[in-house]
Amino acid sequence: MTDPAHAMDPRALLRHLLDAAIARAQPAQGLAGRLPAPPRGRTLVLGAGKAGGAMAAAVDALWPRDAPLSGLVVTRYHHVPPAYRAAPGRIEVVEAAHPVPDEAGQAAAQRIIELTRGLTKDDLVLCLISGGGSALLSAPAPGITLADKQAINRALLKSGASIGEMNCVRKHLSALKGGRLAALCAPARVVTLVISDVPGDDPSVIASGPTVPDASTCADALAIVRRYGIALPEGIEAAWERGELETPKPGDALFEGHEVHLIATPQQALEAAADAARALGIEAHILSDEIEGESRVVGQVHAALARQVARRGQPFARPCVILSGGETTVTVRASGGRGGRATEFLLGAALALQGEPGVFVLAADTDGIDGVEDNAGALVTPDTLARGEALGRQAQDALDRHDAYPYFEALGDLVITGPTFTNVNDFRAIWVP
Template identity: 75%
Template sequence: MTAASPHADPRGFLRALYDAAVARALPAENTAAFLPPPPKGRTLVLGAGKAGGAMAAAVDALWPKGAPLSGLVVTRYDHVPPAYRARPGRIEVVEAAHPVPDEAGRRAAQRIAELAQGLTADDLVLCLVSGGGSALLAMPAPGLTLDDKRAINKALLNSGAAIDEMNCVRKHLSAIKGGRLAALCAPAKVVTLLISDVPGDAPEVIASGPTVPDPTTCADALRILQRYAIAIPEAARRGLESAAFETPKPGDMRFGGHAVHMIATPRQSLEAAAARARAAGIAAHVLSDDIEGESREVGKVHAALARAVARRGEPFAKPCVILSGGETTVTVKARGGRGGRATEFLMGCAIALQGEPGVHVLAADTDGIDGVEDNAGAVVTPDTLARAQARGLKAQEFLDRNDAYNFFAPLGDLVVTGPTFTNVNDFRALLVV
């Protein structure tokens, strides 16, 4: 199946590329090759993340029907695939809040920690880990409360900190992340299946690495908190300063014999989108799958590249599509605004493009949720600013108050998909015709 015509239907074409990227990352398509054989003992499935429900459904469908299988996975609210919700399998799936933890996430993390106890060397633990697990596995370190974790998490999300920085702090203030879940499972063998949502696909960063050794330290976490001027309770400060909250490190014998498999990555999804574009006769260029930085500034840089292509045919000849991924950040400077990374990127891009003819842009999160809103992202067209002006919407004012959602919504330019049941981070496509 080819994409919609990029000339006659630019929006449809860009949406087809996004759909191809998401399809490449679906657990049902990527799990079979990485499943080990059933063990001598029992098989326990534990996991967390926005793709957790779909990963559990895939494992349940693929695991031999006569082989014992049980477990618990926590995913975001409304992220259980409808078929598995209607007919639950052998793996229990529960839901909790993201990106700020709630009591349901704390209870799920506690139950997962309890299930990990008492295993033997004959047992196998399949850990299903995807982006979002940091918030969903909400088990505070000793002396901390869920409210402490929530406050620190909110501050990190609004600070502009990069994902590896946020997760460094999160894992050191957790009783289950940063390799601690795998340590609880000893002496059972642990096989971790990962869907990456982080730049560089580092296993220790994805969902704050609950099953892999952690190379970062308490001192690193303290420096990050100081860098972004984030206040923490005295119990957290004591735990970090004394290294009482230190995580298991590389070389720890408890990780011996464990296996880690990356079953879906941002790069694979971008290449799937590029292949769909080429099938439609459009040259496709993948810039990078690990772009970071302030969303609006990254949008300006992408706009400059698209303008160069549109006006001078450099560095790429048109028609073409330019693809990128990664995880940008938003430093929230105003209260009350709505939007996420994708729409903030698009605001910066639209303002910089100033209606450049022939340039159409789609940016969306591959989990179907941009921040905490009901949209995956939005689109920018050559007439976006003109249509906004006709409605009395001043783009820069919306950007200044971090209110991109309310800029794109009245224009009918939001991309709404609902949960996709996977998550390989930001997806951006710029079509130049």
């Protein structure tokens, strides 16, 4: 009898695992059975993130038809599920820019602020939060302009700062992040439903935690911008030194009675991929759902592990699949390149593997967008470097210029899913047959 694992093309196998991970992270699956009962008053839905459109559609479908429901959710451009776009429900979904905020995001944030006015203790606010909400929910604090926030966001994205560091800065420049949205919703009850895209699944980091307490401080934010040499608008540094833009902290009475529920996480997505591999008779190993670091370096480390498995059967016996998640970073040292952290990871891995026989690697962002391009990620095969050289392309040169997208495009090895309507961050799979 043919072994189904070995009968499947390596590319098809890796794509199958990615699809399984994305399917597990769909909001409709996680929201079923997690919604509270309708309140005595009205139910207002507010939210932001790359999964916002799909989360709104799922809530609308699951909420009783005879119970009042309204609200506004902002998501990334082209991230509204087609069925909901064609037949909108009771929750309005608008689109804005990511990863750098734009006027549409600012307008949506202002409308959300206005919708919180007049809430009572009999009302319920459902907050739908997912990765990307930090940029999409752009409400600059006093003394900050949208142009200021755009410049700081661009600098943070190029700096190599971790997602936790970036969101610490964002919280202290916002009128909504870091628990401030929850404060605006008082005295209504707030239930936050979250799809995690951060290592550790900390709700205060996901989309900069608009409805949860923030333990970070202005002093922390100031230390981060100084560490990475990021310029601040005039007066903001002094305001941070005085603690004038501080966020609500743990223990604040405004959070009493509020609930936070994680409805999809990176670990769940990795477990779904592992289950899909095992269903094909392939042993699967999850390294971690919290891997961070410079993308190319993380690629080198994964390559070293894959070589050890391929050559020595350690620490895992072959055939096997090795899975990991988290959020790597790219410190931009050269301008003009095209690519994201997934393809940068893959170039680092390919150069370290040097054509290692029998090792195939896929890396992708589970939202379907690697950086700002149209691909989710790409694939590395044992002949990646050789095929690149045959086309006159050098992987090291592409890596040095942060230009991974054209490299994998020329090879026909981009992974394109289109928007997935969810976001549980990085997905990486290595197949060693």
